[in-house]
Amino acid sequence: MKFSVFQVSRKGGREKNEDRMGYCYTRASGLFVLADGMGGHPEGEVASQLALQTVSALFQKEARPSVADVPGFLRSSLMAAHHQIIRYAGDKGMLDTPRTTLVVAVVQDGCATWIHCGDSRLYLVRDGALLTRTRDHSYMEHQPPGIVRMDRINRNILFTCLGSPTRPIFDVTGPVPLQQGDKILLCSDGLWGTVGEEEIVQRLGGLPVSEAVPELVETALRKGGERSDNVTLLAIEWETANVFESTQGISTDSISDGVFASTIQAGVLDSLVEELDDDAIERSIAEINEAIRRSAARKT
Numbered sequence: 268m269k270f271s272v273f274q275v276s277r278k279g280g281r282e283k284n285e286d287r288m289g290y291c292y293t294r295a296s297g298l299f300v301l302a303d304g305m306g307g308h309p310e311g312e313v314a315s316q317l318a319l320q321t322v323s324a325l326f327q328k329e330a331r332p333s334v335a336d337v338p339g340f341l342r343s344s345l346m347a348a349h350h351q352i353i354r355y356a357g358d359k360g361m362l363d364t365p366r367t368t369l370v371v372a373v374v375q376d377g378c379a380t381w382i383h384c385g386d387s388r389l390y391l392v393r394d395g396a397l398l399t400r401t402r403d404h405s406y407m408e409h410q411p412p413g414i415v416r417m418d419r420i421n422r423n424i425l426f427t428c429l430g431s432p433t434r435p436i437f438d439v440t441g442p443v444p445l446q447q448g449d450k451i452l453l454c455s456d457g458l459w460g461t462v463g464e465e466e467i468v469q470r471l472g473g474l475p476v477s478e479a480v481p482e483l484v485e486t487a488l489r490k491g492g493e494r495s496d497n498v499t500l501l502a503i504e505w506e507t508a509n510v511f512e513s514t515q516g517i518s519t520d521s522i523s524d525g526v527f528a529s530t531i532q533a534g535v536l537d538s539l540v541e542e543l544d545d546d547a548i549e550r551s552i553a554e555i556n557e558a559i560r561r562s563a564a565r566k567t
Contacts, residue, residue, distance in 0.1 A: 268297060268374065269506040271516045273476040274530075275484045279457060279495035285311035285367075286455045286499035287319045289531035293332035294522040296375040298323065300531070301453040301501055303387045305366040305428055314365035314430050317355060318348040322371055323531040332524050337373050338439050341382035345369060345429070345437055352430035366430035370401065370453050374505070379451060380441030385428045388459055390452040391443065395472035397464070399443075404428075404436055445505040450476060457496035461487045476502040 278284040285304030290297065302318040304311020325344045326334070334340045348369065356364040368385025381389050386403035404427045427436040450471050459467065462483060470479045470486075480500045487498045506516055522528070 268292070268295065268519045269516055270297065270374070271476050271504040271506065272299075272502070273480045274499075274501040275480050276499040277484055277488060277497065279488055279491060279497050280493045281495075281497055283312060284497045284499075285315055286457070286497045287312070287315040288453065288499050288501045289319055289323065289529065290501065290503075291323050291326055291330075291527065291529040291531060292517070292519055292522075293330045293527055294519045294524060295333040296326075296330045296373060297503075297519075298326045298330070299372045299374070299451070299453055299501055299503060301370050301387050301455065301499060302429075303368045303385070303455040303457075303497070303499070305368065305385075305425075305430075308363055308366045308430070309361060310365040311367060313355065314352050314367035317351045317365075318367050318369050318429055319531055321348040321351050322369075323529060326373075327527050327529070330527070332522075333375050334373060337375060337380045337442065338382075341371055341373065341380065341439055342437070345371070345382055345384060345435065349429045349435050353432075356430070364430045364432065366428045368425070368455075369429055372451060372453065374445070374451075374503070376442075378442035378444050379449075379505075380439070380443070382437055382439045384435045384437040385425050386456050388452075388454055388456075390454070390467065390471065392450045392452070392468055392472045393446060394448070395468070397468045398449075399440070400464075401438070401440070404438075447505070447507045449505045450479075450502060451505070452500060452502045454501075455497060455499040457491070457498035458483060458487045458500060460496060461490040471502065476504050 274288055276286050288301040290299045300319050300322050302315035304315040322344045368387040370383040370387040370389050372379055372381040383401045386405050388401050390400045391398045404425055406424050429435055470483050480502050484498050488495050
């Protein structure tokens with residue numbers, strides 16, 4: 268595989284940065300992940316970090332050197348991340364759970380496949396034009412036309428996320444065959460909430476990712492002003508073997524089987540990742556709901 272990659276995350280006007288992003292790769296497969304911890308709930312930065320580490324740890328386990336079933340891996344790793352967040356909240360006795368959005372792409376065999384939950388987005392740009400992007404799991408994006416004025420709906424209201432007591436809703440897309448120069452952008456809503464889609468596509472399509480990403484981040488921060496949201500971007504440019512530009516790119520051809528490269532910080536979670544267990548998730552959710560019920564009963 269040959270690709271260029273660049274990533275930036277800025278706090279903006281918030282007290283802390285609850286976004287997390289990173290990538291991993293073997294000789295034959297690449298993983299690109301971005302999570303945006305949700306405000307209004309505790310420890311959003313923990314939720315996004317747990318999601319990142321869970322998906323990365325499972326990728327390291329399964330990519331030997333490629334993932335046998337990419338859509339299956341994406342579904343199970345997203346649910347495992349959800350499980351870990353619920354488990355964390357249960358272990359801490361929290362009355363509300365940390366929550367996060369998640370978008371994950373796997374590039375393998377010349378194709379990209381991705382999954383998303385919430386409103387962190389993936390854009391695929393080809394020849395300077397938008398080929399496709401994810402559809403947010405928000406009431407605004409899913410509102411039937413003509414029912415409610417779109418400008419009366421808060422774009423930040425999501426109907427699903429990781430860490431919620433309800434089972435996450437997610438979409439899997441792909442595999443999409445990649446062509447020379449295709450660019451994939453993963454971003455938090457701190458970007459698209461202030462920078463229009465046309466400008467995102469124009470910058471991404473017209474510049475190397477090492478230039479487009481910093482420019483887009485600075486534009487979002489400038490437009491967002493003092494109250495700017497966290498802004499996080501991770502972008503890759505796919506390169507075919509016969510046109511590879513070695514100045515900015517990564518080539519995995521010389522990596523041995525069993526070798527795993529990652530920008531995602533490892534932590535105690537690596538020893539906690541386990542097989543997905545729906546019953547364990549439901550037990551954790553029931554415990555949290557029971558704690559909430561007891562707390563409410565004491566107040567009355």
